[in-house]
Amino acid sequence: MDWLAAVFPLAQSGFGNLAAYLAAHVLLCLLPAFFIAGAMTALIPKQAITRFLGRNTHKRVSYPAAAAAGSVLAVCSCTIVPIFAGIYRKGAGIGPAITFLFFAPAANILALVYTGGIIGPDLAFARFFLSLSFGIGIGLLMAMIFRSEDEAHDRATDALFAAQDANGISRAALAFLGVWVVLLLAGTLKIGVLTDAHFDLIAPLSGVDSLQFRLDALVPHNAANGEEGVSVHGLALIALLATIGVAAWRGMERIHEGFNRWTWTALGLIAATLLVASLAVQAVPEGLRIGFTGRFFGVFAALGLLGAIGSRLSTDELRDWLWESWRFVKQIFPLLVVGVFLVGVIRVLIRPEWIQALAGENTVLANLAGVAFGVFMYFPTLVEVPIAKMFLDLGMHRGPLLAYLMADPELSLQSILIVSAIIGKLRTWTYVGWVAIFSTVAGLVYGAWVDGASLALVGAYLASFLGLLAIGLWWAERRNHVPAGAPAILEK
Amino acid sequence: MLTIKILGPGCANCRRVEEVARKAATDLGVDAEFVKVTDFNDILAYNVMTTPGLVINEKLVCSGRVPAPNSVAGWINEARAA
Numbered sequence: 001m002d003w004l005a006a007v008f009p010l011a012q013s014g015f016g017n018l019a020a021y022l023a024a025h026v027l028l029c030l031l032p033a034f035f036i037a038g039a040m041t042a043l044i045p046k047q048a049i050t051r052f053l054g055r056n057t058h059k060r061v062s063y064p065a066a067a068a069a070g071s072v073l074a075v076c077s078c079t080i081v082p083i084f085a086g087i088y089r090k091g092a093g094i095g096p097a098i099t100f101l102f103f104a105p106a107a108n109i110l111a112l113v114y115t116g117g118i119i120g121p122d123l124a125f126a127r128f129f130l131s132l133s134f135g136i137g138i139g140l141l142m143a144m145i146f147r148s149e150d151e152a153h154d155r156a157t158d159a160l161f162a163a164q165d166a167n168g169i170s171r172a173a174l175a176f177l178g179v180w181v182v183l184l185l186a187g188t189l190k191i192g193v194l195t196d197a198h199f200d201l202i203a204p205l206s207g208v209d210s211l212q213f214r215l216d217a218l219v220p221h222n223a224a225n226g227e228e229g230v231s232v233h234g235l236a237l238i239a240l241l242a243t244i245g246v247a248a249w250r251g252m253e254r255i256h257e258g259f260n261r262w263t264w265t266a267l268g269l270i271a272a273t274l275l276v277a278s279l280a281v282q283a284v285p286e287g288l289r290i291g292f293t294g295r296f297f298g299v300f301a302a303l304g305l306l307g308a309i310g311s312r313l314s315t316d317e318l319r320d321w322l323w324e325s326w327r328f329v330k331q332i333f334p335l336l337v338v339g340v341f342l343v344g345v346i347r348v349l350i351r352p353e354w355i356q357a358l359a360g361e362n363t364v365l366a367n368l369a370g371v372a373f374g375v376f377m378y379f380p381t382l383v384e385v386p387i388a389k390m391f392l393d394l395g396m397h398r399g400p401l402l403a404y405l406m407a408d409p410e411l412s413l414q415s416i417l418i419v420s421a422i423i424g425k426l427r428t429w430t431y432v433g434w435v436a437i438f439s440t441v442a443g444l445v446y447g448a449w450v451d452g453a454s455l456a457l458v459g460a461y462l463a464s465f466l467g468l469l470a471i472g473l474w475w476a477e478r479r480n481h482v483p484a485g486a487p488a489i490l491e492k
Numbered sequence: 493m494l495t496i497k498i499l500g501p502g503c504a505n506c507r508r509v510e511e512v513a514r515k516a517a518t519d520l521g522v523d524a525e526f527v528k529v530t531d532f533n534d535i536l537a538y539n540v541m542t543t544p545g546l547v548i549n550e551k552l553v554c555s556g557r558v559p560a561p562n563s564v565a566g567w568i569n570e571a572r573a574a
Contacts, residue, residue, distance in 0.1 A: 082501075
């Protein structure tokens, strides 16, 4: 029976972690995020962005456009690979292609929302801005290092990027997307107007307080190491989530054959769940105290608007939107569930002292450790976020944490294989090296800022890094005897 | 005899497009050969950057989304009339 005694706390921690995540984090953050990602994929005409990625587009347009494409269009490798190959082979060349490749996994809508919801908006913003500037930086570097080979592509045609049907996004679709973003913000922002309950109601249910007592005994909760526990409210939400799962499976899986009753049931349940999740519920001796928060009214208004705008979208648009959203859920959610469970298990095994000793402070070594872990461990899309949360709870500094978060999604075995199949081994390993360097610097700079370094000092760090880089490049340029006038990249 | 090509690396959407296209062909009673194109050089040759792509008799009819079965039926009829 010894092994049972050893395994039980692990399983308990795993399930506890999973239950806490499903109850607390998934609903108001991830559910709208899936629908937003689905809407972006289905409703934004891809040509609206990719036509800026043609061969003849100026750098000032093509690099930002590549980043925009990464953030808006690409959530899974299914979209990333063809666009990457297209930009590289027939379009703007290796620079923008690399920018796209770097930016897509770190700053697509799902990754950003999830990072913001679980770890904090500060890290989500840092991830966004540093990925953007470094993505463009690495793109420019790669374009420069491999310029001669890139020029061979220049005779290729630009037909792929000629605006085939350059229709923009329809106004109804844009409004639809906008209201989803409002719903996401109303559901996740932590400001008083939204979180305060404007009036209370007590539902006279007997026994909820003893149920809460038993839940507390069953699911460990300890704020010190990040274990959150589950409330009665959370339990109800997990049950709703399971029902949605069943209804969605029957309603969304065959959606190309038309909408059925299950489709509407699933949508109704999702609306109900979002509303329930936005209430403030507390078990008290008299029953269940239900607080109607500002969040609740915000979500309610947004859902009403979505219904009104949704009826103006065409059946094709609605179907594509639901299908893409469902596909993301099917692809990502199971991995997330397994990942979160395993994080709960591992959390029991890792001693906080190890993490604190290795990466508790913002040093070069700690940032390198974060990057090395990110490079050598491979986690499926979004699972890096709960793992990062675990490290944070165990005492990792936010700087090395950012270094890890930058390196992990960009450099996985999968992406390295894809890239080397398309651009070759030498270029791929050059790219990998740059990502490692840039991630370490990103962690150091952000960590210094978190530690209270003045903006000037942080700026000085960044400037000296970029200065060293520029000198290195200038030197490489000289050695290669590139004809004058060519290094347009260094002008800015 | 039609040749229907599915362009894409084999992701969920590519499989779904194939299902939809096969169903449309069967419902119309059309004899069709299905070809999966997974190599990116070949896919790019059709000027497609957003998979899945659907090609009927070497003409690209749809890319970047999963079409409805009746739209596929329409394209098949067009290809037969041509």
